[in-house]
Amino acid sequence: MEKLTIITPDDWHLHLRDGDMLGETVPATARCFKRAIVMPNLVPPVTNATMANEYRQRILNALPAGNNFQPLMTLYLTDQTTQQDIIEAKEKNITAAKLYPAGATTNSNAAVSQLESLYPVFETMSEVKMPLLVHGEVTDGDIDVFDREKVFIDRHLSVITQRFPGLLVVFEHITTKDAVEFVISSSDKVGATITPQHLMLNRNDLLVGGIHPHNYCLPVLKRNIHQQALCDAVVSGNAKFFLGTDSAPHEKSRKEADCGCAGCYSAWSAIELYADIFEGLGVLDKLEAFASINGAKFYDLPVNESTITLIKSPWQIPQEITLPNGRPIVPFYAGKTVNWRIEGARS
Numbered sequence: 286m287e288k289l290t291i292i293t294p295d296d297w298h299l300h301l302r303d304g305d306m307l308g309e310t311v312p313a314t315a316r317c318f319k320r321a322i323v324m325p326n327l328v329p330p331v332t333n334a335t336m337a338n339e340y341r342q343r344i345l346n347a348l349p350a351g352n353n354f355q356p357l358m359t360l361y362l363t364d365q366t367t368q369q370d371i372i373e374a375k376e377k378n379i380t381a382a383k384l385y386p387a388g389a390t391t392n393s394n395a396a397v398s399q400l401e402s403l404y405p406v407f408e409t410m411s412e413v414k415m416p417l418l419v420h421g422e423v424t425d426g427d428i429d430v431f432d433r434e435k436v437f438i439d440r441h442l443s444v445i446t447q448r449f450p451g452l453l454v455v456f457e458h459i460t461t462k463d464a465v466e467f468v469i470s471s472s473d474k475v476g477a478t479i480t481p482q483h484l485m486l487n488r489n490d491l492l493v494g495g496i497h498p499h500n501y502c503l504p505v506l507k508r509n510i511h512q513q514a515l516c517d518a519v520v521s522g523n524a525k526f527f528l529g530t531d532s533a534p535h536e537k538s539r540k541e542a543d544c545g546c547a548g549c550y551s552a553w554s555a556i557e558l559y560a561d562i563f564e565g566l567g568v569l570d571k572l573e574a575f576a577s578i579n580g581a582k583f584y585d586l587p588v589n590e591s592t593i594t595l596i597k598s599p600w601q602i603p604q605e606i607t608l609p610n611g612r613p614i615v616p617f618y619a620g621k622t623v624n625w626r627i628e629g630a631r632s
């Protein structure tokens with residue numbers, strides 16, 4: 286196939302950051318996605334509806350003229366989040382709330398230390414039908430970083446999904462066979478996003494032949510059997526799995542450092558990389574459901590009416606991009622070739 290037209294996709298897990306960085310990140314996503322679930326891990330975190338709606342406006346201000354991209358806003362749950370915060374968020378058009386275990390990832394210091402204390406909040410979220418988005422990793426120092434997702438399932442996620450059977454739960458950026466099996470065996474209230482990097486890479490791509498900081502993200506890349514399980518999940522076409530890039534920019538100097546940040550900036554090539562992945566797996570015909578239908582249905586939002594066309598025309602991802610502050614960032618898969626491009630996009 287040389288040409289593929291699909292319903293305009295949505296990105297169900299995205300970091301846009303704030304300030305002048307929005308001048309880079311917002312156009313990069315809005316060039317091909319109609320909507321995106323915007324992560325709230327700013328400094329300080331986005332913990333209430335007022336902050337989220339102010340952030341929404343800053344994002345909209347960074348949109349190229351005439352682009353109708355729609356940011357879907359999220360709240361960052363903390364030990365202080367109340368049931369009233371959720372009710373107010375629902376009234377003020379906030380789409381979802383994000384659970385980061387304290388210390389799990391970038392800017393998660395303010396996050397939740399005792400999950401049980403949030404049970405009343407989960408109850409309200411279930412009542413008002415607000416999805417709970419979960420960064421599914423425990424952070425205990427004695428749990429190996431490669432086991433943190435599985436231990437989170439066993440200790441917490443299985444408990445939450447059983448105790449709140451009506452709560453919509455998105456298990457974000459899953460990385461293991463255990464997570465795939467958990468999602469498949471759960472009710473239809475439980476879905477999951479899968480990133481391009483976790484489909485394309487495994488931990489060899491992070492650690493063999495030298496350390497590769499631009500392939501470092503959290504949850505960390507796992508063994509190839511886990512990568513294979515994620516690929517099998519998308520090949521199955523199961524509607525519980527949908528697109529979430531977890532595009533998470535950090536300046537080059539913050540990635541290539543002695544304590545390098547976690548996150549891959551994939552927005553420049555996101556839908557194109559997914560097209561390559563699906564083609565490689567022999568299921569290009571399943572890209573549209575994964576990218577443009579499954580997530581919208583899970584969130585009970587309308588499927589987009591517009592379309593995008595991808596054409597087979599190889600191009601190279603730049604080695605570096607200059608941010609609005611003048612400093613460089615290295616995009617995910619920099620210098621590598623992508624086979625698909627969006628019709629009408631830069632050459």
Ligand code: NCD
Pocket residue numbers: 300326389390391420501502503504531533534547548549
């Ligand atoms: C994300 C970031 O940098 O904000 N990093 C990452 O490696 N994915 C945070 C996150 O989603 O965990």
Ligand code: ZN
Pocket residue numbers: 298299300324531533
């Ligand atoms: Zn993320």
